[in-house]
Amino acid sequence: MIYADIFLTVLELAFAAGLYALAIYAEKALNPFWRILYAIPLIVCGVATAITGYEISMIGVYIGAALMLTGFIMEEKRTRQAECVMAAVCMVLSVLVCNVNPGYRAPDYVADFKRAFAELKTHYVLAEYKGINWDALYEEYLPQFKEADKVHDEVENAILWRKFTYEFHDGHVQYSTSENIGGLACDRYYGNDYGLSVMMLNDGKYVAVNVEKDSEAAKAGIHNGTMITEWGGRSVEESEKNAEVSFAAFPVEENEKFYKGILAAGVGGEQVSITYIGDDGKEKKAELKKLGAYTKRMHGTLDILHMGLEGDNLSWHHIDDNTECLRIKQMMYDSESYNNGDHSKMEQEIKSRILELKQSGIDNLVIDLRSNGGGSPQFIMAIAGLLAPKGEHVYAYDGVWDNDNKEFKKDPDTGKYVVGEGLMFEGEDLWGHGQIVILVNSETVSAGDHLTKMMGEYENVTVIGFTESMSSGQGVRAAVLSEGQLSYSAIPVLTADGEIFVDTDKSRKSTIPLDVKVPFDEKAVHAVFDEGRDYILDYAVEYLKER
């Protein structure tokens, strides 16, 4: 039971006890003030229910409060006392019902879905661009939400939301719920841990990664880089089809392919049989017992892959005599500048540092945007302005708001959004003398995508990564649901000719391609998973040296 219901029940029981004791006095008292006391439990109950909401399992408490009101009309001592006893019994029964009813205070998942769906359908700005089939989605997911609602399965509800949001292939369409439910959902759909993850190399082979020391897999001779040929009696690819949900929306299809195999490693029962190529080159089989939930290992594998330079946001790192790295974890300096858009203080700090580096003879600048979660557009302009070639540059354009129809205006002929005001900035070309490398991964999103897109077009900038950035860059809003929160792209960000800025269309091809794609091969696996090296940064430094 929630505290509010416990408090109300205890309070009402106290009223019942008090009014029972008062029955003798109230009968004799001439002043009707004492009668009024019998109405108070119902009034208090009404106020509490208005605040906490109606709950069918609490019906005993509501009936009990109403029963006590009859003491207001029926003034005999015995009647009042009997009513108070009956009220107390009803309330105690209600406590029992609350504790055995699985639907007690359960949110209405179907109502949540319907409301959020209607909002998305009205305000999601990429529906046509991404070819969203609303009717098909509704038909597919409504029965599933009804099923989850019927059994009050909050974890299944979270899983359904994740599945549903991933249908959009938009990094800004996200469902978030409590850490606890989110964790339980992950445990359910990522499957079991058998002591290793699997990933596909760029030549199509599947190999073991993040292998647990002293596990059955390790004892069988499987180590990082061991080729896995079968998982659960089928090819890894086939096995992965049994994985329930992916771990990201993957607007870029190529990025999704990079993580092939990782979900297969959670598929299986109490134990799973795998076939692999041993160090002697012979095919071998092993039976691996389940160690627990796969969530921790899979997230661990992803954390290792997505690792950026450790350090604070906007921290500088000395790489070698000729290279310095600026780590940008998020596009935010402080809350004040985020709210008022004035990043002049940050701009000045970075400018001073860049000029210092220039004076000290540093030629190569690495900007680490890996797993950058986005932030303020003004922040991006401040950074890009310092490094852009001299002259005026365009960041992006707004849509035009149609206040009559409550939507962003579209050109009836082309179906594109009408282009509004543009965001311009002046380039200072502070790094024109040297090279700039931007490091990205599939978690570089939103404003991180924007900066990569803008700077990627400058001549001295090279974008490097295992994968392209996420490619989700529209303005976001969130709908608060009774269980969780749904965010989605609600404000168009456009190019000069009305095209969608950054986001992928239905073809799911990146609009921010890499200049240099770091091959994910055996060498990379050993460097990343055995030696714990920042392989992408090392690769970038080598690249800069060669240039």
Added chain:
Amino acid sequence: MKNLIKSQLYQLRKETISITFLIVIIIMEFTTAIGETSFGMETTITADTLLAENGHYLVLVAMAFGLLLTAQVCGSDFNDRTANYELMSGHLRRDVYFSKAVISLIGGVMGTVVAFFVPFMFNVARWGWGTDLDVKGVLIRYLLLIFPVFRIICEFIFLSFLIKNSYVVMAMGFIVPIGLGQSVAGYFPYCKSVLLGLTNIYKLAVFPSWMGYTVADLKYVYVYDTSLSLEDIILTVVASLAIGSFFLWLGYQYFKNDDMR
């Protein structure tokens, strides 16, 4: 009962306190409705923006007049004990109670409407309606607001007969809508239940909205939803009438057997 109502109206005409309340409330409403001014700079605030941002506040302040009037009508006779004379002169308690209740309800609802509309219409005349809110949707919501106002006045009729001190009830008439009303909004922003009068007012006067900034210059776009489901309309009407009647009945049951000093 007719004579009792007439005497109540006569009493109201003779006492200036009600008019004073009305003027004070309207002045309070004007300060919000005509647009904020600071450092000599006047801010344009169209009627729809006013309702979208401060509509609930305007309603609560206007309702304070209805509550003050109720306290005056139902409670002042207890202060000077003239209520005893009414009863001694042969009038039934039922007639005394319901004559005061009818005057409070009609006067309170009408006074609330006047206190709300005078400054609001001034705002419309000055700044125009604006483009953010749909007139039809707003009209339905604001007409429905009469129901929760009705039930809160009923609750105050009950309180007046219970407390028998018009000054205390008047103070509550200020505190409940303006102080408690704002607190409810602050502490329970998502509470829009029809079971409580104040939260029912929030349900009707606060429009669901969404906003987001546009990229170019951090301009905010606000979109308000003025529509109201049939279920909400029915619930508002039924809950207001049922709870209002309950408190009227409760007040009468109390007054019927009250020991007058």
